[in-house]
Amino acid sequence: MAIAKAERLMNLALCLLGTRRPLTKRELRSSIEAYREAFGAGNGAAGGDEAFNRMFERDKDDLRELGLVIETVEGIDGEVGYLARRDSNRLPPITLDAEEAAALGLAAKVWQQARLAGAASGALQKLRAAGMPLAGDGEDYDAGQPHSALEPRIPAHEAAFEPLMLACRDRRPVVFDYRKSNAARPEQRQVEPWILECWRGHWYVAGWDRERQAERVFRLSRITGKVRSRQGKFTAPVPDHVTVRETVESWAGETATGTARIKLRAEHGYPLRSRALTVRDLGDGWDELEIPNGHGLDAWLVEFGPDVVVLEPAELRADVIDRLRAVAKG
Numbered sequence: 001m002a003i004a005k006a007e008r009l010m011n012l013a014l015c016l017l018g019t020r021r022p023l024t025k026r027e028l029r030s031s032i033e034a035y036r037e038a039f040g041a042g043n044g045a046a047g048g049d050e051a052f053n054r055m056f057e058r059d060k061d062d063l064r065e066l067g068l069v070i071e072t073v074e075g076i077d078g079e080v081g082y083l084a085r086r087d088s089n090r091l092p093p094i095t096l097d098a099e100e101a102a103a104l105g106l107a108a109k110v111w112q113q114a115r116l117a118g119a120a121s122g123a124l125q126k127l128r129a130a131g132m133p134l135a136g137d138g139e140d141y142d143a144g145q146p147h148s149a150l151e152p153r154i155p156a157h158e159a160a161f162e163p164l165m166l167a168c169r170d171r172r173p174v175v176f177d178y179r180k181s182n183a184a185r186p187e188q189r190q191v192e193p194w195i196l197e198c199w200r201g202h203w204y205v206a207g208w209d210r211e212r213q214a215e216r217v218f219r220l221s222r223i224t225g226k227v228r229s230r231q232g233k234f235t236a237p238v239p240d241h242v243t244v245r246e247t248v249e250s251w252a253g254e255t256a257t258g259t260a261r262i263k264l265r266a267e268h269g270y271p272l273r274s275r276a277l278t279v280r281d282l283g284d285g286w287d288e289l290e291i292p293n294g295h296g297l298d299a300w301l302v303e304f305g306p307d308v309v310v311l312e313p314a315e316l317r318a319d320v321i322d323r324l325r326a327v328a329k330g
Contacts, residue, residue, distance in 0.1 A: 004034065007034065008032065008034040008035075008059065009059055009062055009063060009066075011032050011033065011034065012028065012032060012059055012060075012063065013063055013068055013084065015028060015031055015032060016063075016068075016070060016082060016083055016084035017084045017086060017089065019083050021081070021083065022071070022073040022075065022080075022081025022082055022083045023081055023082055023083060024075075024079050024080065024081050024082075025052075025053070025056060025080075025082075027081075028056070028082070029052055029056075035052065035055075035056075038051075038052070038055070039051065039052040060082070067089075068084055068089055069084060069085070069088040069089050070082055070083070070084050071083055071084070071085065071088075158203060158220040158221055158223070159226075159227075160176065160205075160220045160223040160227045161196070161203060161220060163226075163227040163229070164193055164196060164205050164220070164227055165196055167193045167227070167229060168193045168194060168195060168196060168205070171192075171233070171234055171238075172229050172230065173190065173191065173192045173193075173210070173229070173230045173232060173234065174190075174191055174192075174193055174227050174228060174229055174230060175188060175189070175190050175191075175227075175228045175230055176188070176189060176191070176223050176224075176225065176226070176227045176228065177189075177223070177224045177225045178218055178222055178223055178224070179222050179224055180222070180299075184326060184327060184329060186222075186224045186225075189209060189211070189216075189218070190209070190210040190211055190230075191205070191207045191208065191209055191210070191216070191218070192207050192208040192210065192234045192235065192236060193205050193206075193207040194206050194207045194208070194238050194239070194242050195207075195242045195244060197244040197245065199244065199245050199248055202219055202220070202221060203219070203220040203221075204217050204218065204219055204220065204244055204248055205217070205218050205220060206218075206242045206244045206247070208234070208235070208236040210235065215242075215247075217244055217247045217248055257293065257294050257295070258292075258293045258294075258313075259277065259290050259291065259292060259293050260290070260291055260292075260293035260297065260310065260311075260312065260313060260316050261288060261289070261290055261310075261311040261312050262288070262289050262291060262301070262308055262309065262310050262311060263282065263286050263287070263288055263289075263308070263309040263311060264286065264287050264288075264289050264304075264307060264308055265285060265286060265287075265306075265307040265308075266285045266286060266287055268304070268307040269304050269307055269308060272289060272291060272304070272308070273289065275291055275292060276289040276290065276291050277289075277290045277291065277292070278290040288311070293313070293316060297316060298316055298319035298320045298323060299323065301316075301320050302320055302323045302324060302327070308320075
């Protein structure tokens with residue numbers, strides 16, 4: 001059945017592309033073999049005008065979804081005709097180099113768990129049809145290229161990803177419950193979402209927090225429950241450039257204003273080790289690290305739980321202890 005439908009769609013597409021004038025449903029019905037076999041003369045038991053109309057409309061919608069531009073033209077006698085002009089269905093020259101093509105193929109994998117998976121797949125199929133090899137094409141892809149040695153993936157497993165993506169696109173305010181790293185319970189936030197961005201394996205949404213009247217960045221994995229859309233327009237202007245990564249980096253202590261000394265359990269805390277300025281083996285399964293210290297480092301260290309002990313500065317140690325106590329009380 002799938003092969004028969006594909007053949008029928010191909011014949012319809014060729015018929016619409018090959019004609020110089022609009023063809024009516026009646027002409028298409030008599031010209032395409034699949035339509036003649038199902039709805040031709042003497043085959044009334046198989047369908048009729050109504051059944052043919054339903055099949056034709058489905059086929060036409062399928063072709064349009066695949067990217068074929070089908071024009072609807074009303075003739076002098078009032079009868080509607082259809083055609084697909086070649087100049088409207090010709091891809092412009094594609095000038096992507098190998099690196100750009102690889103990046104495009106990998107970027108499409110972001111949508112593999114989201115609603116746009118079908119659209120992304122369709123877009124890649126059109127590029128492949130135009131002769132453009134993309135990452136993940138198997139035999140059609142040049143595995144000898146340097147960028148094919150690794151195939152990074154950017155999963156979007158959080159339930160909040162899709163509704164926030166749609167809210168960013170449609171400029172719709174949202175409401176969700178959010179649990180901060182040092183909070184025992186989530187609290188409701190009313191946000192006008194601007195942009196989603198992935199940083200170090202985590203998705204973040206940046207937007208305008210209505211209650212705090214300020215720009216905020218939220219980590220999707222800390223959103224609990226459903227993201228609910230709200231009616232109305234944004235109350236704050238959307239900036240031309242949103243620095244999601246820079247904001248998260250400053251909160252995570254990436255923008256250093258000094259250094260801190262911590263004890264880290266051996267073979268744990270790779271993200272901390274990758275940023276360490278010095279590492280010293282203390283024995284008994286512990287290492288001493290000197291790491292950059294900046295705003296928000298206490299919140300990041302709390303995530304490592306009992307695998308981290310802050311040695312200095314005293315202010316950082318006190319902040320981490322306070323956060324751990326708040327979580328324990330919850």
